Amino acid sequence: MHGKLFIYLIVSILVMWSLESVNINAIFKKNRVLQANLFYFFLGVSLIYLVTNFIMDLYTSIKIL
Numbered sequence: 001m002h003g004k005l006f007i008y009l010i011v012s013i014l015v016m017w018s019l020e021s022v023n024i025n026a027i028f029k030k031n032r033v034l035q036a037n038l039f040y041f042f043l044g045v046s047l048i049y050l051v052t053n054f055i056m057d058l059y060t061s062i063k064i065l
Contacts, residue, residue, distance in 0.1 A: 008052050015047045 019040065028036045 004052070004056060007055055008048065011051045011055070012048050015044055015051065019044055019047075 024040050024043075025033070025036050028039075
């Protein structure tokens with residue numbers, strides 16, 4: 001369980017660092033900052049969840065082999 005928490009922390013840092021390179025405000029209408037920030041938050045949480053579960057599934061499948 002501690003390993004998954006460690007992977008969550010590492011992936012969180014990497015996802016937030018990589019999302020900083022995307023100009024999300026350019027795809028939203030003007031004066032929609034709250035919606036852009038909310039989208040950015042949900043996108044980050046979704047990517048963190050998906051990447052962490054992919055790494056854990058990959059680890060367990062390699063462990064079984």
